[in-house]
Amino acid sequence: MIITDNLTKQYGEAVVLNQLNLNIKAGEIYCLLGANGAGKTTTINLLLGFLKPTSGCAFINGLNVDENPKKTKRFLAYIPENLMLYPTLSAVENLEYFSGIGGKSLKKSELEEFLSQAGLQKSAFHQRISNFSKGMRQKVGIAIALAKNAKSLLLDEPTSGLDPKASNEFGQLLENLRGQGVAILMATHDLFRAKEVATHIGIMKNGQLRQEFDANNLSLAELEQAYLDTMDYKELVQ
Amino acid sequence: MYKYNFIYELKTLLRSGWIQFLSVLLLVLFGFASFNGSQKVEKRELDIASIKKQVNESDQKMLAQLDSIERGLNVNASRWTIPSGPTAVGNYHPRIAAMPPSAMAFIATGQSDLFTHYVKPTMAGDDFALNFTEISSPVQQLFGSFDLSFVIIYLLPLIIIAFSYNILSSERETGSLKLLASQPISIHIWVLQKIGIRFLWIATLTVILLLGTLLIFGGPIDSGTMFSFIGLTIAYILFWFALAFVVNLQASNSAKNAITILGLWLVFVLLAPSIINQLGSTIYPMPSRTLMINKMRTVKAEVTEKQDEILDNFLRDHPEYAINDPNQSRRFYHRYMASQDVVKKELEPIVNEFENQLDKQQTWVGKLKWISPAIVMQQALNEVSGSSTKDYENYRGQVIGFAETWRQHLIPFLYNNQSFTSSDYEDLPSFTFKPLTPKTSGISALAILAISVVIGTLGIAFSPRVKSSKTLLF
Numbered sequence: 222m223i224i225t226d227n228l229t230k231q232y233g234e235a236v237v238l239n240q241l242n243l244n245i246k247a248g249e250i251y252c253l254l255g256a257n258g259a260g261k262t263t264t265i266n267l268l269l270g271f272l273k274p275t276s277g278c279a280f281i282n283g284l285n286v287d288e289n290p291k292k293t294k295r296f297l298a299y300i301p302e303n304l305m306l307y308p309t310l311s312a313v314e315n316l317e318y319f320s321g322i323g324g325k326s327l328k329k330s331e332l333e334e335f336l337s338q339a340g341l342q343k344s345a346f347h348q349r350i351s352n353f354s355k356g357m358r359q360k361v362g363i364a365i366a367l368a369k370n371a372k373s374l375l376l377d378e379p380t381s382g383l384d385p386k387a388s389n390e391f392g393q394l395l396e397n398l399r400g401q402g403v404a405i406l407m408a409t410h411d412l413f414r415a416k417e418v419a420t421h422i423g424i425m426k427n428g429q430l431r432q433e434f435d436a437n438n439l440s441l442a443e444l445e446q447a448y449l450d451t452m453d454y455k456e457l458v459q
Numbered sequence: 460m461y462k463y464n465f466i467y468e469l470k471t472l473l474r475s476g477w478i479q480f481l482s483v484l485l486l487v488l489f490g491f492a493s494f495n496g497s498q499k500v501e502k503r504e505l506d507i508a509s510i511k512k513q514v515n516e517s518d519q520k521m522l523a524q525l526d527s528i529e530r531g532l533n534v535n536a537s538r539w540t541i542p543s544g545p546t547a548v549g550n551y552h553p554r555i556a557a558m559p560p561s562a563m564a565f566i567a568t569g570q571s572d573l574f575t576h577y578v579k580p581t582m583a584g585d586d587f588a589l590n591f592t593e594i595s596s597p598v599q600q601l602f603g604s605f606d607l608s609f610v611i612i613y614l615l616p617l618i619i620i621a622f623s624y625n626i627l628s629s630e631r632e633t634g635s636l637k638l639l640a641s642q643p644i645s646i647h648i649w650v651l652q653k654i655g656i657r658f659l660w661i662a663t664l665t666v667i668l669l670l671g672t673l674l675i676f677g678g679p680i681d682s683g684t685m686f687s688f689i690g691l692t693i694a695y696i697l698f699w700f701a702l703a704f705v706v707n708l709q710a711s712n713s714a715k716n717a718i719t720i721l722g723l724w725l726v727f728v729l730l731a732p733s734i735i736n737q738l739g740s741t742i743y744p745m746p747s748r749t750l751m752i753n754k755m756r757t758v759k760a761e762v763t764e765k766q767d768e769i770l771d772n773f774l775r776d777h778p779e780y781a782i783n784d785p786n787q788s789r790r791f792y793h794r795y796m797a798s799q800d801v802v803k804k805e806l807e808p809i810v811n812e813f814e815n816q817l818d819k820q821q822t823w824v825g826k827l828k829w830i831s832p833a834i835v836m837q838q839a840l841n842e843v844s845g846s847s848t849k850d851y852e853n854y855r856g857q858v859i860g861f862a863e864t865w866r867q868h869l870i871p872f873l874y875n876n877q878s879f880t881s882s883d884y885e886d887l888p889s890f891t892f893k894p895l896t897p898k899t900s901g902i903s904a905l906a907i908l909a910i911s912v913v914i915g916t917l918g919i920a921f922s923p924r925v926k927s928s929k930t931l932l933f
Contacts, residue, residue, distance in 0.1 A: 269637075269640070269641055271637070271640060291644075291645075294641060294642060295643045297641065298641070299637070299638065299641035301634060301637050301638065304634075304638065305633045305634035305635040306635065306638075307467070307471060309471050309474040309475060310467065310470065314467065317467075318463055318467045319638070319639075319642060321462065321463030321467075322639075322644055323643055323644070362638075365638075375641075
């Protein structure tokens with residue numbers, strides 16, 4: 222479960238996140254849409270404990286992130302926009318390393334199973350990451366989350382730069398994770414992918430959550446319109 | 460976490476071309492420096508062997524001449540070089556006072572390229588003013604040869620810097636730091652472990668290389684000296700890793716980190732020794748050597764004018780020589796040797812002035828050396844290799860002592876007008892150098908170790924970015 226309660230972040234006078242309230246339950250995918258600087262990444266950084274909130278709280282699995290930074294990370298997986306792993310290590314080795322330092326010791330067969338579940342081709346298991354495409358690296362990132370048995374997953378622009386096929390595969394992986402009861406928060410610019418995978422969608426602007434939708438009750442066109450309305454693009458064009 | 464950090468850092472190191480290159484470079488530098496140092500040691504040994512051979516040949520010639528004289532044959536030589544005369548033995552057949560290199564001499568050239576390693580003190584020589592007073596730069600050795608100490612003190616820190624300057628910043632720049640930070644770990648502990656593993660890598664590699672070079676180039680070495688040497692080097696490596704750790708915790712970008720650590724290298728290795736040296740020379744300047752030589756000449760000229768009076772005084776102080784000389788035959792050397800004591804006494808204050816100033820310079824450097832571990836290391840390595848100022852002072856003291864022994868052995872022959880015979884040859888004193896035992900290298904190693912720990916601890920305590928770990932990532 223991912224909860225934010227009036228979560229606010231200020232740098233001096235500048236309010237970059239203003240009283241954000243989210244409640245993402247197990248088995249839900251919440252997509253945060255918004256232009257650059259809307260506050261999406263700040264939200265994720267606050268949930269990861271990388272930033273200290275000015276006011277309000279963030280909760281992962283019922284634990285206050287600011288008070289329990291290490292404990293909350295045990296239930297949490299994170300995939301950044303550009304997932305950079307160790308290029309001289311193979312996929313299996315990267316997975317073993319990140320699982321190991323997180324306190325999980327896994328057998329080789331288990332590591333390979335997680336990579337398979339994440340959709341990585343078997344032939345790539347023992348190849349060095351330096352030869353991997355971004356899509357393949359994202360799959361290793363998903364495998365890290367699976368190996369960690371994370372209850373919450375935070376994704377920051379995970380599909381940017383992915384080709385449509387890779388993006389589609391990534392969407393299917395998220396579906397699988399959702400089916401396993403993982404609460405997912407994804408910050409993205411990709412309206413199409415958001416509509417495809419999300420259970421809930423929120424549109425942010427200037428640090429505020431302006432609109433929220435149940436993704437099942439919204440068409441892609443309606444979503445696009447709502448997004449443009451929120452961003453005041455019409456006014457800008459006029 | 461440590462197990463996985465250790466295994467995968469090791470894998471990464473072994474697979475990194477850059478790290479492999481640095482490791483090979485270290486091997487090449489150690490090999491070349493050790494070879495270079497051993498060549499110098501070999502030359503020194505050959506020089507001493509060659510001069511010993513010359514003396515041996517000269518002795519054989521002397522014995523042959525003595526044998527001819529004792530059989531009543533004529534000897535074809537200048538009158539003053541015929542060895543039946545004690546002054547001829549004392550001046551033309553002196554012994555060798557040599558300082559052989561220690562088993563670990565190849566490590567550090569130290570003062571060995573400034574001073575001679577063998578002296579032939581003669582009966583009439585000015586041994587009390589032996590040419591050891593030229594030392595005016597107690598840390599001149601820091602700008603010395605390409606030997607193992609140069610590699611350890613100057614170049615090894617640069618390799619450590621290349622190994623460790625961007626441990627954290629590169630993770631930040633490539634983007635993997637956020638992924639790491641999303642794991643339930645402390646980034647500071649992670650950096651400490653990572654830098655610790657790299658320290659272990661360099662330290663292990665260095666110890667293996669040192670043991671290898673000691674095995675190939677060193678002589679029989681006592682275990683205490685060997686452990687001191689290895690301990691010192693490990694402590695010095697730790698010092699540079701401690702600095703790198705602190706700079707890494709500042710979490711700046713890689714370029715800024717590199718410049719900062721290189722700046723610290725410049726301060727500790729070049730600037731601090733140079734400034735301390737310059738201040739030492741300015742505060743305690745060495746007296747003029749020309750002035751000393753002039754004074755010596757003046758004193759000798761004055762003494763020459765009063766030689767008869769000096770000889771009378773000398774014989775009054777040594778009645779045993781007057782009694783044993785029925786002819787009272789007194790020639791040049793009787794007067795000269797008697798006047799030597801007077802000259803020595805007259806010049807003592809000037810010679811002492813050199814000694815005192817040198818002592819003061821040494822004390823100055825000794826007090827301030829803790830500012831820079833590079834100075835501590837250089838002094839300790841010189842001591843381990845037997846090429847420190849203290850070692851040469853010890854040698855000088857022994858040579859002066861031996862010169863006096865040599866003179867005192869032959870003076871009774873001179874004043875008793877007694878001929879030197881082949882049977883007296885065996886009784887001639889000989890010189891055996893007694894080296895100092897390195898005493899401070901263990902303390903120096905512990906001191907550098909303590910400095911490293913303090914730097915690491917203060918770095919953690921006062922690093923503003925550590926207090927707020929969240930800012931480490933951005």
